[in-house]
Amino acid sequence: MHKYIDAIRVERGYYCFLVLNEELTILDVFFPRWINISGHCTFKKYLKPGVSFCIKSVGTNAVFIAKQSNTPVYLDPQFHYCNVLKEWHEYCVPIWDGYKKAYVSLICADHPISSALKGFVDLVAKNMCCTSYTQGISGTKNDLTKKLTQQHKLILKRIAQGMTDEQIAHELEISLSTVRFHAQNIFKIFNVGTRIEAVIKAIIQNEIFISDLYDGFY
Amino acid sequence: MNEFIFRSIIESWANCEQYGISKEIKEPQKLITDDELRKQTEKKRVFGDF
Numbered sequence: 277m278h279k280y281i282d283a284i285r286v287e288r289g290y291y292c293f294l295v296l297n298e299e300l301t302i303l304d305v306f307f308p309r310w311i312n313i314s315g316h317c318t319f320k321k322y323l324k325p326g327v328s329f330c331i332k333s334v335g336t337n338a339v340f341i342a343k344q345s346n347t348p349v350y351l352d353p354q355f356h357y358c359n360v361l362k363e364w365h366e367y368c369v370p371i372w373d374g375y376k377k378a379y380v381s382l383i384c385a386d387h388p389i390s391s392a393l394k395g396f397v398d399l400v401a402k403n404m405c406c407t408s409y410t411q412g413i414s415g416t417k418n419d420l421t422k423k424l425t426q427q428h429k430l431i432l433k434r435i436a437q438g439m440t441d442e443q444i445a446h447e448l449e450i451s452l453s454t455v456r457f458h459a460q461n462i463f464k465i466f467n468v469g470t471r472i473e474a475v476i477k478a479i480i481q482n483e484i485f486i487s488d489l490y491d492g493f494y
Numbered sequence: 495m496n497e498f499i500f501r502s503i504i505e506s507w508a509n510c511e512q513y514g515i516s517k518e519i520k521e522p523q524k525l526i527t528d529d530e531l532r533k534q535t536e537k538k539r540v541f542g543d544f
Contacts (some may be wrong), residue, residue: 297534299525299526301525301526301534302533303531303534304535321522322522325531325535326524326526326528326531327522327523328522328523328524328525328526329498329521329522330525331506331509331510331513331515332513332515332523333519333522333523333525334519334522334523335510335517335519336503336506336510337505340506341499341502341506343502344505344506345498345499345502346503347509348497349499350495350542351503355503357506357507357515358515358516358517358518358519359517359518360518363525432512480509481525485526
């Protein structure tokens with residue numbers, strides 16, 4: 277996790293990632309290495325493996341609501357029930373690994389969660405529920421990515437930003453068929469079949485960065 | 495925030511009050527044994543080792 281999380285080093289503040297099981301128990305906590313949590317007592321006290329995020333334990337929270345609604349949930353601080361959580365911004369994405377549900381959650385203590393971080397959680401969740409990715413990305417960097425040209429990278433960044441082929445063609449002032457040609461080559465290089473797969477692999481292999489997904493952070 | 499999520503939050507608050515959950519929680523609960531946690535964590539890390 278840590279080697280990929282470096283991609284979002286630019287983000288500021290106290291935040292961490294949680295992986296929770298179907299019963300809303302924290303299985304893993306990831307604190308980015310550059311964040312010193314020693315000064316943040318609620319993080320140390322509440323965010324550790326084994327702690328339950330059911331409402332009987334910590335009151336209303338994003339993980340519980342994500343379980344109820346089965347959709348990603350962003351919870352503003354004021355919607356938490358317990359006072360100690362009222363300084364937390366929380367974004368939780370439910371995932372399905374083919375057998376059981378689990379949850380990936382991001383908690384930020386001091387300011388709203390940026391679109392970039394939310395996008396990162398979405399990608400992590402997507403990544404975790406695709407076992408084929410787990411196999412594909414756990415190895416060393418794919419030599420094929422060396423074949424990515426500058427034009428490929430320009431197109432990849434725009435795909436990552438959610439642009440359509442038509443929008444990319446317009447912005448780069450090239451023809452639509454050229455964009456489609458390059459996109460197909462990108463798919464072949466990454467050995468993927470969809471745009472989101474290409475973006476995930478590109479981020480993981482440091483061909484593009486989370487900061488490329490969004491125009492601005494704050 | 496969509497209506498369903500908002501409704502879930504309201505219901506969750508109501509449940510918290512019904513269960514008599516204090517707004518001043520002292521310590522979050524651990525509802526899992528250390529052994530079970532270790533097993534589940536190992537399993538999760540296998541598929542989640544990204």
